[in-house]
Amino acid sequence: MRAKSLFLVNQFPLAAALLGCAMSAAGQSGKPPQVNQVGFLPQAAKWASIAVDETLKTDAFEVVNTATGETALQGKLLPAQDWSPGGQRIQLAEFSSLKTPGSYRIRVAGLPESAVFAIGEGAYDAVSQGVMKAYYFARAGMALEAKYAGAYARKAGHPDDKVLVHASAADSKRPSGTRISSPKGWYDSGNYNKSMVSSSIAAGMLLAAYEHFPGVSQALQLQIPEQGSGLPDLLSELAWSLDWMLSMQDPEDGGVYHQLSNLEYGGDEMPDASTEPRYVLQKTTAATLGLAASLAMASRVYAKYEEQRPGYSKQLLDAAQRAFAWAESHPQAIYLRRDDVKTGAYVDDKMSDEFAWAATELFLSTKNPSYRSKLQLEQVNINQPSWRDVSGMVWMSLAQHIDQLSAEDAALVRQTLQSRAQQDMGAWKASAYRLVLPEGVFKGGGTGMVLSEAMLMVAAYRLLPQERTALDVAQSAMDYALGRNPLGMSMVTGFGTHSPLHPHHRPSLADGVEAPVPGFVVGGPNIGQQDKNACPAYPQSPAALAYLDNGCSYSTNQVAIHGNAPMVYLLTALKTLTASSQ
Ligand SMILES: [Ca+2]
Structure with a gap:
């Protein structure tokens, strides 16, 4: 019984x-x-x-x-x-x-x-499939068939084949009101916009999962329409986003639009009910370098699949190189908020990390020393990768390709990752919870931050396998995301005994299905409570309890494509590395 x-x-x-x-x-x-x-x-x-x-x-x-x-x-x-x-x-x-x-x-x-x-050896198989399958559920411009989506089948929305060029993005070749086609891509978060900086960091992390751990990544079965095409499912899913990213580059000059967005957030409606006009907004340095870095990575990975996607690898690399050239001549094109655009802005005004990541990936993909000469490696920080700060991606990619580096660069990569690992291992041992909490973790998006900090520990452990504790630190980050936290909740919809039932995610709020769309990582506790006027009261203190499982809570309970990506990476890493660890 x-x-x-x-x-x-x-x-x-x-x-x-x-x-x-x-x-x-x-x-x-x-x-x-x-x-x-x-x-x-x-x-x-x-x-x-x-x-x-x-x-x-x-x-x-x-x-x-x-x-x-x-x-x-x-x-x-x-x-x-x-x-x-x-x-x-x-x-x-x-x-x-x-x-x-x-x-x-x-x-x-x-x-x-x-x-x-x-x-068990299969303990993470279902959740790995789930957090990657979430990207399929986030697809724009496609009907989700019951065969693949089950109860979450829905009509297509946002074809984005007649998108308007916003005044902020206008130039002589594409004046304001010009219509362009920019279909596919993933909805960025709880709303229906598509963002370049979050798409590029998500792509970078998913490509890293594939490049660092090909065996486990290739084995991932997603039950998506492209299954059986000859491409691994992870790469089929990712191509839905990469194809959109390519369309966001202005063919005239190589610059990349920051967002594809409605002017205002719509209500809690399904994608096909959301029919407001869509715009591409201002070309920015951040968007352009994000595209350059992630597409340069993608060109390496898809090069092995020339038969399935003829010419794709070269197309990706050409786009990346043109984007980098545009950014060099527009080094401070920072996104400006406009009065008529009410949607999320993703403003980042520090571009040195984006330049470093793009130069790194272009150097690794082209072997052209001119890109290495543009990378001032000794000045690059190491922070957990996020849409705002991509510096961690530099060190992870260089570590993966350390045999291509000069002895001096290789030593610096080892030293930087070892130093970060020493810092985190010390913090972990000193923590009453056995948990490394990055600065700002309870100010929004903390679940993803904990997971992406752990990506750096994975990179350190792979270079320095004697540092087994670094892998344990990474495991603790996974534990936090899946329920070893003071809320006693898995922060992934549909996985764990207690998990978010009401994420800030329009399809989950509007589809008439009681359970939320599964596999989405929610932001987590946030003392900022930016949503307090929209929501019932919830704790502000202690910080780790500042969370509300309510669809109103965009501050604590929102999904995001850049929050799922470190989870995919870390699950893939743990599956690969834990079995052989001592
Ligand atoms: Ca930045």
């Missing part, structure tokens, strides 16, 4: 949420141990975080096999430590030595039991 009800819990997140409440009401106080609710690969570091107070009378924990009811592992909680982001005292449970495949819960006497999680 017990095993059966637990099985049901695993299958139906909503029922699990209700059952969780009932269990708490039945006499258990306190919060359950927080754990990655999807699970672990057998060789992974495994931690649970337990918020404690003086009423807890034990420092013992058990890991219980849910199929047999037997205790698979007993251990002692580590001493309590304050963890200020959650306003909690935390005791950690480590159970890394449990490697036997199965389904488990953590039990601490006096507390509700943890969510169910799996240990």
Whole structure:
């Protein structure tokens, strides 16, 4: 009976949420141990975080096999430590030595039991498929058929074959009001706009997943219309966006439009109901360099698929080189907000990281030393990659191609990544939660930030495999995203026992299906509460609880293509690297 009800819990997140409440009401106080609710690969570091107070009378924990009811592992909680982001005292449970495949819960006497999680070689297979399949659900300009989309089938919207050139983007060859065609692409976030900077960083991270971990990436089966075309599914899905990006480049001068957008956010409607005029906005240095970098990467990856996409690799590289040339002659074309455009702006006024990333990828793809000479490597920061700061991509790509670098450059790459790893490993060990939280993590988009910081740890670990702790730090980032956080929630729709049910995502709000479209990573806690006038009250403090699972909450509960990409990368990395780690 017990095993059966637990099985049901695993299958139906909503029922699990209700059952969780009932269990708490039945006499258990306190919060359950927080754990990655999807699970672990057998060789992974495994931690649970337990918020404690003086009423807890034990420092013992058990890991219980849910199929047999037997205790698979007993251990002692580590001493309590304050963890200020959650306003909690935390005791950690480590159970890394449990490697036997199965389904488990953590039990601490006096507390509700943890969510169910799996240990097994396939523990991440479904979520890997899910977070990549989310891009299919984000496709603009295509009907999603039930055969591929199930209950989330929908009509096509936004064909974008007659897009207007906005006054901000007008020039003599394409005056204001000129119609151009810019179809395909992915909706950027919870609305129906298409953004170049978020598309380019998402593409860069997905291409990195493919280039660094080809085996696992090629094996990903997405059930999308292009399946069986001879291209791996990940590359078929990505091409939907790359084709759009190519169309955003002005053929006349090589500059790239910043956004393709409505002038105002529409309501909570399905794509086909959204019929306002669409515009391409101002050409910017950020958009142009983002395209240059990601298309230069793509030209390397698609070169192996000349038979499936004849001429594509060269087309991508030509576009990237023309874009870089435009940016060199327009080095500070920063996006300016206009009164008539009310949609998100993605303003970035620091271009040195974009120049460095584009020069890096063009150097690696063309081997032309002139691009290396434009890369002032010793001046490039290392930050977790985001749409605003792409510096981390420079170091990751150089690390991947370290055998092509001069001895001096190779040494600098090693030194930079090692130094970042030392910093993060130290912060991780010192953290009461065993978690590295990048600066600003609770000011919007924090889930993606935690995951993209972990991408740097993956790069460090691949260069320096003796630094096993760097891989454990990356695992902890995955744990945070999948439920080892003070909200006790997986931040990915449809995955984990408790996950967002009401993301700020127009199709999920408008499609009449109760469960949200699965596989989307939501932004996470945000003390800024920019949405407070649109939403019921929710906590502002402690920072790690400043979150609202409500469709109104664009500040905390919005999806974004650049939030999913580091999750795809990290799942692919962990699957590849954990099995062979010691
Ligand atoms: Ca920047």
